Amino acid sequence: VHFVAVDTAMASLSEEVLLVVKRVRQRKQDGTLYLMAERLAWGPEGKDRFTVSHLYADIRCQKISPDGKAKIQLQLVLHTGESTTFHFANESTALKDRDVAKELLQQLLPKFKKKANKELEEKNRMLQEDPVLFQLYKDLVVSQVISAEEFWANRLSLNSVEHSLSNNNKQEVGISAAFLADIRPQTDGCNGLRYNLTTDIIESIFRTYPTVKQKYAENVPHNMTEKEFWTRFFQSHYFHRDRINTGLQDIFSECAKEDEKGLKSMVTQGVKNPMVDLLSLEDKTLDEGYGTATVPTTSNSSNKSLRENSNSAIIKRFNHHSAMVLAAGLRKRHQILTSLFVAFQVKLQEAIEYDDLQGDSGRKTISLNLKKSDRYSHGPIPLQSQHYSTSQDIINSISIIQHEMRSYKPRLTQVMSSSAASSAITALSPGGVLMQGGGQQTINQLVPTDVQSELKHLYTAAGELLRHFWSCFPISTPFLEEKVVKMKSNLEKFQVMKLRPFQEKIQRQYLSTNLTGHLEEMLQAAYNKFQAWQTRRMMRKT
Amino acid sequence: MDEEPERAKRWEGGYERTWEVLKEDESGSLKATVEDILFQAKRKRVFEGHGQVRLGMMRHLFVIIDSSRSMEDQDLKPNRLTSTLKLMEFFVEEYFDQNPISQIGIITTKNKRAEKLTDLAGNPKKHLAALKKAVDSTCVGEPSLYNSLNCVALPSGTDIKEILVIFSSLTTCDPANIYELIKTLNALKIRVSVIGLSAEVRVCTILTRETGGSYNVILDESHFKELLMLHVKPPPASSSSECSLIRMGFPQHVIASMSDQDAKPSFSMLHLDSTGEPGLTLGGYYCPQCRAKYTELPVECKVCGLTLVSAPHLARSFHHLFPLEAFQETPLEEYEGERFCETCQGELKDKCVFTCLACKKVFCVECDLFIHDTLHCCPGCMQTDRTS
Numbered sequence: 001v002h003f004v005a006v007d008t009a010m011a012s013l014s015e016e017v018l019l020v021v022k023r024v025r026q027r028k029q030d031g032t033l034y035l036m037a038e039r040l041a042w043g044p045e046g047k048d049r050f051t052v053s054h055l056y057a058d059i060r061c062q063k064i065s066p067d068g069k070a071k072i073q074l075q076l077v078l079h080t081g082e083s084t085t086f087h088f089a090n091e092s093t094a095l096k097d098r099d100v101a102k103e104l105l106q107q108l109l110p111k112f113k114k115k116a117n118k119e120l121e122e123k124n125r126m127l128q129e130d131p132v133l134f135q136l137y138k139d140l141v142v143s144q145v146i147s148a149e150e151f152w153a154n155r156l157s158l159n160s161v162e163h164s165l166s167n168n169n170k171q172e173v174g175i176s177a178a179f180l181a182d183i184r185p186q187t188d189g190c191n192g193l194r195y196n197l198t199t200d201i202i203e204s205i206f207r208t209y210p211t212v213k214q215k216y217a218e219n220v221p222h223n224m225t226e227k228e229f230w231t232r233f234f235q236s237h238y239f240h241r242d243r244i245n246t247g248l249q250d251i252f253s254e255c256a257k258e259d260e261k262g263l264k265s266m267v268t269q270g271v272k273n274p275m276v277d278l279l280s281l282e283d284k285t286l287d288e289g290y291g292t293a294t295v296p297t298t299s300n301s302s303n304k305s306l307r308e309n310s311n312s313a314i315i316k317r318f319n320h321h322s323a324m325v326l327a328a329g330l331r332k333r334h335q336i337l338t339s340l341f342v343a344f345q346v347k348l349q350e351a352i353e354y355d356d357l358q359g360d361s362g363r364k365t366i367s368l369n370l371k372k373s374d375r376y377s378h379g380p381i382p383l384q385s386q387h388y389s390t391s392q393d394i395i396n397s398i399s400i401i402q403h404e405m406r407s408y409k410p411r412l413t414q415v416m417s418s419s420a421a422s423s424a425i426t427a428l429s430p431g432g433v434l435m436q437g438g439g440q441q442t443i444n445q446l447v448p449t450d451v452q453s454e455l456k457h458l459y460t461a462a463g464e465l466l467r468h469f470w471s472c473f474p475i476s477t478p479f480l481e482e483k484v485v486k487m488k489s490n491l492e493k494f495q496v497m498k499l500r501p502f503q504e505k506i507q508r509q510y511l512s513t514n515l516t517g518h519l520e521e522m523l524q525a526a527y528n529k530f531q532a533w534q535t536r537r538m539m540r541k542t
Numbered sequence: 543m544d545e546e547p548e549r550a551k552r553w554e555g556g557y558e559r560t561w562e563v564l565k566e567d568e569s570g571s572l573k574a575t576v577e578d579i580l581f582q583a584k585r586k587r588v589f590e591g592h593g594q595v596r597l598g599m600m601r602h603l604f605v606i607i608d609s610s611r612s613m614e615d616q617d618l619k620p621n622r623l624t625s626t627l628k629l630m631e632f633f634v635e636e637y638f639d640q641n642p643i644s645q646i647g648i649i650t651t652k653n654k655r656a657e658k659l660t661d662l663a664g665n666p667k668k669h670l671a672a673l674k675k676a677v678d679s680t681c682v683g684e685p686s687l688y689n690s691l692n693c694v695a696l697p698s699g700t701d702i703k704e705i706l707v708i709f710s711s712l713t714t715c716d717p718a719n720i721y722e723l724i725k726t727l728n729a730l731k732i733r734v735s736v737i738g739l740s741a742e743v744r745v746c747t748i749l750t751r752e753t754g755g756s757y758n759v760i761l762d763e764s765h766f767k768e769l770l771m772l773h774v775k776p777p778p779a780s781s782s783s784e785c786s787l788i789r790m791g792f793p794q795h796v797i798a799s800m801s802d803q804d805a806k807p808s809f810s811m812l813h814l815d816s817t818g819e820p821g822l823t824l825g826g827y828y829c830p831q832c833r834a835k836y837t838e839l840p841v842e843c844k845v846c847g848l849t850l851v852s853a854p855h856l857a858r859s860f861h862h863l864f865p866l867e868a869f870q871e872t873p874l875e876e877y878e879g880e881r882f883c884e885t886c887q888g889e890l891k892d893k894c895v896f897t898c899l900a901c902k903k904v905f906c907v908e909c910d911l912f913i914h915d916t917l918h919c920c921p922g923c924m925q926t927d928r929t930s
Binding site: 444518524 | 655717747811834847
């Protein structure tokens with residue numbers, strides 16, 4: 001039973017085709033070889049279909065015929081042991097064709113090999129980490145109740161929902177605006193500074209400053225170690241506040257120039273918001289205490305004081321940092337282009353209305369539409385009248401209690417403490433101390449622990465099989481029909497191969513308690529359901 | 543006479559201009575007026591919970607707890623995280639008490655990532671255990687609203703309709719545009735509410751407004767508790783949900799004894815993983831469809847997926863659908879009758895007294911709130927003889 005049907009028809013040409021080689025013979029037939037993004041395929045001359053198709057993940061290795069041989073061939077060996085041979089038959093280009101195909105395959109196969117191994121690794125890891133799963137595997141697969149494929153097919157579909165929540169590695173992470181501040185240099189006591197770099201911070205630096213990432217790729221590990229790289233980074237003028245281009249030749253001086261270029265292009269691009277006019281943003285002064293007292297200088301750089309120069313350098317650095325952080329976050333997503341006019345209207349609306357000042361509109365609710373609401377005030381009424389054998393005593397007691405309840409007046413000083421009351425209620429509730437059938441302790445003493453734990457394994461295995469059985473209903477597709485038939489036979493196999501031997505074993509140990517009765521009940525419930533479904537199906541067919 | 547319509551308008555209009563109401567007392571403190579506002583809001587809720595409204599009773603709620611550095615702040619004692627987790631334990635218990643057929647899942651967010659603390663489940667035990675353990679966890683980094691909302695919105699298996707975020711930080715570090723995620727949440731009809739621990743944050747305002755949830759910022763620990771408890775009540779159903787029949791099983795509790803002829807000891811399907819107690823038991827609840835056994839209800843059958851409940855579980859949620867009628871409010875001056883509250887026997891000293899329209903008994907303000915919030919039935923009516 002397969003969960004995914006693999007389509008090998010030409011429809012899969014929607015996959016990207018990487019290489020086409022004509023005049024390639026397979027099994028003495030002329031045809032064309034196609035190398036695609038995930039698979040290799042071959043189709044005979046003149047036909048539309050592929051007769052041979054292999055996923056790269058299924059290919060174990062490739063072999064080529066030795067140089068000098070007349071026939072120029074390439075052989076693919078699959079994991080299953082099967083092999084397919086292609087004969088390159090174009091007189092002039094056969095060798096070149098074959099070598100081109102071989103090289104491409106050499107590049108592609110390792111990529112997919114990792115995937116296949118990864119799955120196996122994942123499976124092994126799951127079995128090692130979860131002893132219950134391992135036991136289940138032993139009980140079901142090793143004893144041949146179900147096949148390994150079925151076992152994993154069922155398991156993996158269970159985990160996919162959990163995976164998205166628990167797999168931390170797959171989460172994309174934003175860049176904290178303060179990531180440089182998080183580095184928090186500490187003095188190490190000998191006139192030096194310690195910078196604490198975590199993987200997160202390194203990733204943030206790379207994403208925000210792609211030029212630094214480039215430098216890292218170019219220099220590490222050929223020219224310097226990682227530690228040296230980062231030491232130089234923090235020493236460079238690029239990193240420090242007084243980032244004025246001194247022209248010093250360190251590997252980061254280019255980064256500063258790149259940043260300048262980037263910043264200039266951002267400024268020329270401008271802002272798409274029609275309500276924002278960047279050029280009119282200036283420090284304005286109204287009066288003493290409101291704004292700066294100095295007259296705003298012209299943009300002529302020679303007039304600027306030294307202080308203003310370093311101020312503007314810091315401001316430029318902040319702006320650049322913020323712009324890069326935002327851009328790095330948005331780089332992976334497409335920019336949604338809304339029409340300029342709609343954007344303008346929305347902005348205008350936002351500027352003139354402030355939602356907080358509006359009244360609470362109150363939630364729209366849907367009214368309840370019950371036909372007979374008094375049905376909810378009491379429980380279901382039995383269809384048949386019950387006959388009780390009553391004695392006059394019982395009738396009298398009931399009417400006395402009813403009378404007491406009617407004339408009850410609270411005497412708050414003479415009530416039970418709440419803890420006494422709740423422990424009395426707990427003891428009288430299902431599962432409570434006063435509600436145990438006799439012999440609770442004795443079963444656990446009668447049945448030895450190893451028998452109990454074996455029984456638990458049987459329960460787990462049966463539960464797994466039954467879960468798959470019941471999940472087939474309601475049966476709406478032929479696939480489910482097949483599956484339910486298969487699961488029913490799996491249940492029967494389980495009963496014969498695992499349950500019966502266990503029953504015989506405990507009988508030999510003279511344990512008289514019926515330990516497998518409940519499991520048999522559960523299996524019988526499943527068989528009954530299957531029977532009912534089959535009968536209905538047959539009735540529909542006739 | 544002119545004052546009355548003004549007063550009524552303010553009370554019913556939901557405080558459109560709240561700053562007008564705030565008045566400083568002699569020492570310049572706003573505390574008294576703030577408390578008064580809170581109390582009035584509480585009373586208003588009693589009246590609002592009226593008119594038979596369709597509710598979403600089989601709730602699937604995810605709670606996202608901020609575990610960032612800001613949770614180490616000690617303005618809540620001993621620190622925000624411990625206080626929050628303690629209140630969450632109380633919330634989980636109340637939630638399952640009022641919504642027996644619902645489920646909760648808990649997620650934490652710190653260091654720009656989201657982590658699942660507990661899966662969506664209908665049994666409070668696992669959640670309580672996880673919350674107790676989480677007190678020892680470290681608070682580090684910035685939270686990520688995007689990542690935590692995203693990991694709830696992604697899996698499409700269950701019908702997650704509500705998210706509650708307890709948000710303490712003033713920033714969130716997101717890998718992508720959160721406004722796009724808000725659109726996705728809207729499309730999935732998920733309602734997000736936020737309880738802020740520091741101050742109002744614009745992105746939370748927009749998030750809750752767009753998805754139809756509520757946003758409040760706490761004043762102190764008792765206000766925090768109150769705001770949390772607001773989410774225990776089932777919310778009104780959204781317009782798009784249709785009526786559907788839901789299959790449920792109502793197993794009877796079976797007690798057996800070893801002396802019975804066909805005594806069949808069995809394991810509960812939920813006790814197979816644990817190595818210790820409880821072991822084989824004789825009684826329990828057997829699923830009517832597949833005969834799997836469980837020791838507690840409500841539970842979702844692990845084998846056949848049927849929801850197993852007991853009738854009292856459903857009945858316990860009925861008071862949400864059929865709330866107790868509001869009592870008639872009369873100013874104390876106009877009231878002529880017994881000077882003592884029917885239930886607490888205390889002297890009636892408040893501004894108003896409340897009369898049950900059915901049994902004509904009188905109650906004080908506190909008892910009236912207790913009767914409507916917790917008891918859901920009038921003690922006076924319980925005493926009078928009712929013909930069924």
